[in-house]
Amino acid sequence: MSTESKSKTSLEMPKQPPSERRSNFNEVALGYTKEEVVAEAKRCLNCKKPPCIEGCPVGVDIPLFINHIADHDFDAAARVLKSTNSLPAICGRVCPQETQCEAVCVLGKNGDPIAIGGLERFTADYEMEKGAVIPDVPESTGRSVAVVGSGPAGLTAAAELAKMGHAVTIFESLHAAGGVLMYGIPEFRLPKSIVAAEIDFIRKLGVYICLNSVIGKIDTVDDLLDEYDAVFLGTGAGLPSFLGVDGENLNGVYSANEFLTRVNLMKAYLFPEFDTPIKKGSRVIVVGGGNVAMDAARCALRLGTGEVTVVYRRGEDELPARAEEVLNAKEEGIVFRLLTNPIRILGSEQNWVKAMECIGMELCEPDESGRCRPVPVSGTEHTLPADIVIIAIGTSPNPLVPMTTPGLETSRYGTIRADETGATSKPGVFAGGDIVTGSATVISAMGAGKIAAKAIDEYIRRV
Amino acid sequence: MSFTISKKHELVPTIHRIDVEALRLAEKAMPGQFVILRIDEHGERIPLTIADFDASAGTITLIFQEIGKTTRQLALLAAGDQITDFTGPLGRPSEIRGFGTVVCVGGGVGIAPIFPIARGMREAGNRVISVIGARSESILFWEDRMDEASSELYVATDDGTKGHHGFVTDIVQNILERGERIDRVIAIGPPVMMRAVAGVTKPFCVKTVVSLNPIMVDGTGMCGACRVLVGNETKFACVDGPEFDAHEVDFTLLMNRLAMYLPEEKEALERYEH
Ligand SMILES: Cc1cc2nc3c(=O)[nH]c(=O)nc-3n(C[C@H](O)[C@H](O)[C@H](O)COP(=O)(O)OP(=O)(O)OC[C@H]3O[C@@H](n4cnc5c(N)ncnc54)[C@H](O)[C@@H]3O)c2cc1C
Ligand SMILES: Cc1cc2nc3c(=O)[nH]c(=O)nc-3n(C[C@H](O)[C@H](O)[C@H](O)COP(=O)(O)OP(=O)(O)OC[C@H]3O[C@@H](n4cnc5c(N)ncnc54)[C@H](O)[C@@H]3O)c2cc1C
Ligand code: SF4
Ligand code: SF4
Ligand code: FES
Numbered sequence: 126m127s128t129e130s131k132s133k134t135s136l137e138m139p140k141q142p143p144s145e146r147r148s149n150f151n152e153v154a155l156g157y158t159k160e161e162v163v164a165e166a167k168r169c170l171n172c173k174k175p176p177c178i179e180g181c182p183v184g185v186d187i188p189l190f191i192n193h194i195a196d197h198d199f200d201a202a203a204r205v206l207k208s209t210n211s212l213p214a215i216c217g218r219v220c221p222q223e224t225q226c227e228a229v230c231v232l233g234k235n236g237d238p239i240a241i242g243g244l245e246r247f248t249a250d251y252e253m254e255k256g257a258v259i260p261d262v263p264e265s266t267g268r269s270v271a272v273v274g275s276g277p278a279g280l281t282a283a284a285e286l287a288k289m290g291h292a293v294t295i296f297e298s299l300h301a302a303g304g305v306l307m308y309g310i311p312e313f314r315l316p317k318s319i320v321a322a323e324i325d326f327i328r329k330l331g332v333y334i335c336l337n338s339v340i341g342k343i344d345t346v347d348d349l350l351d352e353y354d355a356v357f358l359g360t361g362a363g364l365p366s367f368l369g370v371d372g373e374n375l376n377g378v379y380s381a382n383e384f385l386t387r388v389n390l391m392k393a394y395l396f397p398e399f400d401t402p403i404k405k406g407s408r409v410i411v412v413g414g415g416n417v418a419m420d421a422a423r424c425a426l427r428l429g430t431g432e433v434t435v436v437y438r439r440g441e442d443e444l445p446a447r448a449e450e451v452l453n454a455k456e457e458g459i460v461f462r463l464l465t466n467p468i469r470i471l472g473s474e475q476n477w478v479k480a481m482e483c484i485g486m487e488l489c490e491p492d493e494s495g496r497c498r499p500v501p502v503s504g505t506e507h508t509l510p511a512d513i514v515i516i517a518i519g520t521s522p523n524p525l526v527p528m529t530t531p532g533l534e535t536s537r538y539g540t541i542r543a544d545e546t547g548a549t550s551k552p553g554v555f556a557g558g559d560i561v562t563g564s565a566t567v568i569s570a571m572g573a574g575k576i577a578a579k580a581i582d583e584y585i586r587r588v
Numbered sequence: 589m590s591f592t593i594s595k596k597h598e599l600v601p602t603i604h605r606i607d608v609e610a611l612r613l614a615e616k617a618m619p620g621q622f623v624i625l626r627i628d629e630h631g632e633r634i635p636l637t638i639a640d641f642d643a644s645a646g647t648i649t650l651i652f653q654e655i656g657k658t659t660r661q662l663a664l665l666a667a668g669d670q671i672t673d674f675t676g677p678l679g680r681p682s683e684i685r686g687f688g689t690v691v692c693v694g695g696g697v698g699i700a701p702i703f704p705i706a707r708g709m710r711e712a713g714n715r716v717i718s719v720i721g722a723r724s725e726s727i728l729f730w731e732d733r734m735d736e737a738s739s740e741l742y743v744a745t746d747d748g749t750k751g752h753h754g755f756v757t758d759i760v761q762n763i764l765e766r767g768e769r770i771d772r773v774i775a776i777g778p779p780v781m782m783r784a785v786a787g788v789t790k791p792f793c794v795k796t797v798v799s800l801n802p803i804m805v806d807g808t809g810m811c812g813a814c815r816v817l818v819g820n821e822t823k824f825a826c827v828d829g830p831e832f833d834a835h836e837v838d839f840t841l842l843m844n845r846l847a848m849y850l851p852e853e854k855e856a857l858e859r860y861e862h
Binding site: 298299300335336337338339342343344363364365367373374376377379380382383386387391392396397398399400401402404475476523524525 | 589612613616626630631632633657658672673674675676677678805806807808809810811812813815817822827841844845847848849852853855856859
């Protein structure tokens with residue numbers, strides 16, 4: 126291999142072969158070895174004005190941590206990562222690097238960008254295995270903050286506030302912390318032990334996590350304001366949307382949220398060792414084309430389903446899922462029926478899903494969002510057999526908190542209105558993550574949590 | 589954090605009462621709301637209605653029937669044992685205010701959740717006529733507490749071992765036929781019973797409320813497992829309910845959906861018993 130080609134291409138991360146991974150829940154991407162990360166790190170040009178940092182929503186000092194890797198100093202690399210990103214083992218795995226940090230790496234102009242995500246993953250895993258070093262937390266400020274929701278937004282806000290010396294309590298409605306990281310993203314993309322270890326790190330910073338606490342029910346935001354100096358809302362966008370077609374309440378029709386929660390949070394893939402059941406089905410149809418649809422389809426396949434089909438109303442180029450996940454899904458044998466839209470779901474006499482009636486679509490001129498609006502093509506109606514249908518067409522914010530919080534303004538989409546610092550219309554109440562933006566990404570939720578933490582710090586020192 | 593069972597006893601065969609220490613919850617709970625619990629790390633999340641709450645003792649009372657794996661396992665716990673997860677109070681509270689005359693109907697284990705509602709209705713100044721029923725006297729419980737909470741109490745058993753020989757609906761029909769003004773009926777029990785009560789009150793145009801018990805997972809509006817059809821609109825029972833207008837509920841759909849996991853439930857129970 127010439128030195129030239131070496132610097133242009135990055136080593137692809139090894140994966141479990143498709144024929145194997147399609148029937149287990151173990152992690153698909155296997156990670157780099159020490160030698161591999163060092164070689165990859167050495168490709169970095171250590172740019173003077175590194176564009177990659179700009180590409181990262183939390184501003185990880187990418188060249189610096191990569192430099193430490195090139196020097197074999199993984200501990201130093203980990204310190205750099207952790208100083209800006211409290212969840213690097215998660216981000217290294219699930220960030221859409223191809224549209225963020227790696228998209229702007231200068232090496233990408235003429236070859237492969239640095240595999241920043243892969244390097245981040247290695248460094249974080251290395252540190253985790255050794256036992257993470259807990260940074261010194263400054264003396265207590267005597268101020269306290271309540272964080273509602275333990276997804277990436279809430280966890281990040283909590284970690285940052287704890288590092289500033291404030292007393293932080295997270296309230297989480299489920300029995301496990303992590304939000305979508307725990308109930309949505311499957312084990313084979315993000316092992317739950319990794320999520321648990323990252324959360325453990327945040328606990329060690331002194332953050333107290335109060336599980337089984339639904340805010341709006343056990344306590345309102347106003348109750349929290351009586352007890353705490355400020356409140357951060359990171360409640361996500363967890364309310365599932367349905368199609369509104371006939372047959373959607375038949376047995377065997379799941380929202381992606383329910384399907385994924387049963388599989389991931391409740392470990393239904395290990396039924397009956399775990400008590401929560403899931404229907405396996407022999408023909409599963411997943412409606413939607415985003416990451417959530419890919420995750421649901423790939424979970425269904427791993428439960429032992431014979432045939433899993435993704436039905437999406439636009440074309441290949443419009444699939445909102447990460448290209449890598451679409452490729453993974455295809456390699457595993459998932460069938461894609463693009464430009465196809467459900468009209469109704471047909472049931473048996475026993476109220477079970479039997480088939481889905483669909484219509485072919487074509488793309489017309491782009492709409493305001495620049496996307497091509499799909500329109501049905503008459504005469505293309507057809508029926509696909511199915512015994513399980515999973516609806517993965519998006520989610521919206523859960524209204525529980527806004528409904529019980531007078532003075533908290535929301536948009537017409539149900540998202541909480543917040544300014545660029547995360548401040549809401551209600552004094553002392555801040556918000557960030559999917560609850561403000563609608564469904565987005567782990568790292569953007571973390572970015573919002575971090576910015577809000579700064580604003581909260583300023584606010585509580587002032588009042 | 590886990591939650592301690594402070595009291596536990598079998599009220600009647602296969603129906604148990606547990607009191608769980610949960611101070612904040614006991615302070616906030618209202619009639620009509622429920623909790624979701626998970627016994628241990630391998631457990632399923634199951635909803636149970638709050639049958640009583642005591643803010644001064646900091647306890648929540650639940651009454652449950654042994655029907656499958658989780659309720660069997662719960663039945664084997666004793667005072668002093670712990671439950672890993674306990675979340676609530678979930679769902680909307682019952683609408684309790686001065687209606688006038690209210691009929692509270694409780695069937696089987698449904699007597700438990702109807703009790704705090706009857707008591708609340710009475711405290712709100714209503715005349716409360718209660719009707720409770722069970723298959724047989726041997727599994728009828730809380731007759732004394734219901735008597736205390738009501739202005740009038742009627743009992744029905746399917747086999748005639750106590751009170752009226754027949755269904756609670758017969759009594760409800762009689763009450764409606766006696767011509768006195770009834771302002772509201774609340775019925776909680778097995779879906780077939782609630783459907784039957786709805787059928788009886790409909791011709792009399794008396795507003796009737798039922799508490800639906802679909803399969804749930806999170807109980808916070810996140811999964812949609814608990815979808816029910818009310819007035820031809822899909823609702824999530826855990827957040828929009830669990831109480832709905834009985835005359836609008838699609839009971840067939842409710843019953844169909846409740847049967848979704850029968851084979852798996854059987855498997856789980858058999859595995860547990862062996
Ligand atoms: C299946 C799936 C796959 C995804 N894959 C990716 C990916 O590969 N890469 C990526 O970057 N992004 C991905 N996303 C998106 C990403 O997970 C979200 O954008 C991110 O998790 C949002 O973080 P958050 O903290 O705002 O909210 P969430 O992660 O949704 O967390 C909100 C938390 O708040 C809790 N909560 C809600 N209401 C209350 C209340 N009233 N009281 C107490 N607690 C409450 C919830 O239980 C939850 O734990 C995926 C999403 C899904 C669903
Ligand atoms: C809002 C609400 C309040 C309830 N209150 C009470 C109560 O006060 N006392 C009582 O005895 N029962 C109550 N139930 C029913 C109770 O939740 C079920 O009996 C229990 O979940 C059965 O679990 P299992 O593992 O023992 O039985 P399984 O063998 O798992 O199931 C037996 C039957 O219970 C129902 N069921 C199973 N899993 C669930 C679930 N996760 N959520 C809801 N239903 C399920 C199904 O109809 C199923 O066929 C309530 C249900 C709801 C939705
Ligand atoms: S956190 Fe995400 S976007 Fe930032 S450097 Fe790491 S992988 Fe890239
Ligand atoms: S842009 Fe690419 S090459 Fe330049 S510093 Fe960042 S990672 Fe290294
Ligand atoms: S139980 Fe999940 S939405 Fe109601």
